[in-house]
Amino acid sequence: MYRKNDNGQAMDPAEVTPCGAARPSSEPVLEMSFEVGHYDFAAAGEAASKIKQVLRKLGMAPDVVRRAAVAAYEAEMNLVIHSVGGSILLHVDTEKVTLVSCDEGPGMPDISLAMKEGYSTAPDEIREMGFGAGMGLPNMKRCSDSFSIESEVGRGTTVTASIRIA
Amino acid sequence: MESRFHSVKLLEEKCKGCTNCIKRCPTEAIRVREGKAVINAARCIDCGECVRTCENHAKTIIANSLEDLREYEYTIALPAPALYSQLERASGPDEIVWALQEIGFDEVCDVSFGADIITECTRRHLMSFPKLRPVISGACPAVVRLIQVRYPNLLSHVAKVESPMYAAARVARAEVSSRLGIAHDRIGVFFITPCAAKVTAVIAPLGSEKSYVDGAISISDIYGELITRVGQHGAARPVYRGSSFGFAWANSSGELKALGLQNVLAVDGIHNVLDLLEEVDNGRLAGVDYIEALACPAGCVGGPATVENPFVARARMIEISKAVEAGSDYALAEAKQVVDKYGEEFFALQGELAAVAGLAIDPRLEVAIAKMSELERVLARLPGLDCGACGSPTCRAHAEDVVCGHASEVDCVFKLREAMEEVAEELLKLAKTDLPSLQRRNDK
Known part of the structure; x- marks a missing residue:
């Protein structure tokens, strides 16, 4: 789909396009990619935390930072709990912050069900850890100005969330 | 502000x-x-x-000195409760009060009493505070400043009450002024501080329009003066004395014990505070009602202007809290009376806590984005050892300094070595170059 970078380092914007998103022409852009491992609870939250630090350094309004951090955290936890592992791409231009979460499986059979508050396919041991309350995707949507999911069973899921700046 | x-x-x-x-x-x-x-x-x-x-x-x-007392007709020392943990030889709090008078103060008012006042105000404040949770204690000015610099989202969570130091200053000045008929501005009120953040809070208050404290003197600066005077069995009473709960504020968790609430949490040490505030900022501590956060390890007893080992001081502080227990009920009742008399508004944080910009890489977003992209590219070329030899704390900080024009990439010793290697290789190549005059024809 797009090039991944193990260290979350920026890649040359010319080489990368977030899944399906059109790149603005000559505007400065920042792109960073973060790998997230399946069931890697020790590192869970680190991608969201790094994304937050980057946005803070960019001087973004506290509210934008907060919403993006929450969306990134929910995306990251979804990758940890439900996917076979994947990555989160952070794309920042002068108009918006975009988060693209990509994985290669297992995919969702019914997206509208997944978007229902309280619906979760998380196993019991995850729920016992306090996750899997079925609020992840709805929460992510609530924090975003635009939100979309593409998913195919057996192929993977791409969740795109954008937050407008100012 | x-x-x-x-x-x-x-x-x-x-x-x-x-x-x-x-x-x-x-x-x-x-x-x-x-x-x-x-x-x-x-x-x-x-x-x-x-x-x-x-x-x-x-x-x-940088704090005030005892010299500065001369500017006032009458002076009041406001010892932080932590002071009482620093002088092992003192037989009790009254001996330390006496020693403070010996070194030049006319009277002493315990900040532990201010803590009792603020405890009472915080309790009332929490009842009327909007649903926003958790409320974060504003007692440690270093923590409040950290929130202003790094977590502007959390400024609305900071309890809207003044610090114990301010409460003590206001009631002591009012009491002395009315008892002795001295004008407010002729009375010098000096906080005896365990830390730097309180000095800053005295000179540049966090929220208040004006400072109610005239100066701050470091515990470490007057330690020598005090230690030579305790042990002589002198004793004096302060204008107001705090309860054992008020004294316990000097230790981590002390404020929480005084408040006696459920769903509370205490954290000490600035790096621990940083981690915890990050959690709060991420919205993951919504079930907690109140957070006590102190920048110093073990609490104010571990302040950078103290002398004792923080853990020794903490243990001693617990003993001192027990020693003043007999007067506790009286002190708590008196604090309640004071709050009733003046009203909670009198001790409410004056003015708004404003965010302090200082972290952004550039104020213009498009420049910031370009710099951030460049920063990541520079960072990828650095060794990632975070050795600090370049003068910046981490490779990331160094990369930021490079893109902001404050440092050069070869300030990194590893980058310098690489550059030297390249030059050396170039030199070697040149050294091996045959000169035309020395080239021999192959005559065979």
């Missing part, structure tokens, strides 16, 4: 440029340039972590 005053200062002649402080600074405010530490005023929160870290004592706390 934008203020750039800082009580933490560098003594250049003592600084050896060792880079220990840059690694410990919670806001990455320090760099070593030209062999000396340089503090970025916009980022510094006066937590005093560098004062604690520096083995050469090159970081100091």
Whole structure:
């Protein structure tokens, strides 16, 4: 789909396009990619935390930072709990912050069900850890100005969330 | 209320440029340039972590001295409860009050009593406070400054009450003024401080329009004067004395014990505070009602202007709290009376806590984005050892300094080695070049 970078380092914007998103022409852009491992609870939250630090350094309004951090955290936890592992791409231009979460499986059979508050396919041991309350995707949507999911069973899921700046 | 005053200062002649402080600074405010530490005023929160870290004592706390008492007709010392944990030889709090009078103060008012007042106000305040949770204690000015610099989202969570120091200053000044008929501005009120952040709070208050305290004197600066006077069995009473709960504020969890609430949490040590506030900022502590956060390890007893080991001081503080228990009920009732008399508004935080900009890489978004992209590229080329030899605390901080034009990539010793290797290889190549005059024809 797009090039991944193990260290979350920026890649040359010319080489990368977030899944399906059109790149603005000559505007400065920042792109960073973060790998997230399946069931890697020790590192869970680190991608969201790094994304937050980057946005803070960019001087973004506290509210934008907060919403993006929450969306990134929910995306990251979804990758940890439900996917076979994947990555989160952070794309920042002068108009918006975009988060693209990509994985290669297992995919969702019914997206509208997944978007229902309280619906979760998380196993019991995850729920016992306090996750899997079925609020992840709805929460992510609530924090975003635009939100979309593409998913195919057996192929993977791409969740795109954008937050407008100012 | 934008203020750039800082009580933490560098003594250049003592600084050896060792880079220990840059690694410990919670806001990455320090760099070593030209062999000396340089503090970025916009980022510094006066937590005093560098004062604690520096083995050469090159970081100091600029505070008032006993000389400054002369400017006033009448003076009141406001000892932080932590002071009482510092003097092992003292037989009890009254002996320390007496020693403070011996070194030049006319009277003493315990800040532990201010703590009792603020405890009462916080309790009432929490009842009327909007649903926003958790409420974060505003008692530690270094923590409040950290929130202003790094977590502006959380400013609305800070309890809207003044600090115990202010409460004590206001009631002591009013009492002395009415009893002796001395004008308010002729009375000098000095806080005896365990830390740098409180000095800054006295000179540049966090929220208040004006400071109700006239100066701050470091515990470490008058320690010598006090230690020679305790043990002589002198004794004196303060204008107001706090309860055992008020005294316990000097230790971590002390404020929580005084409040006696459920769903509370205490954290101490500025790096622990940073981690915890990050959690709060991420919205993951919504079930907690109240957070006590203190910048120093073990609480105020571990302040950078104290003398004792913080854990020894903490143990002693517990003993002192027990020693004053007999007068506790009286002190608590008196604090309640004071709050009833003046009203909670009197002790409410004056003015708004404003965010302090200082972290952004550039104020213009498009420039910031371009710099950030460049930063990541520079960072990818750095070794990632975070050794600090370049004078920046981490490779990431160095990359930021490079893109902001404050440093050069080859300030990194590893980048310098690479550059030298390239030059050396070039030299070797040149050295092996055959000169035309020396080339021999192959005659065979």
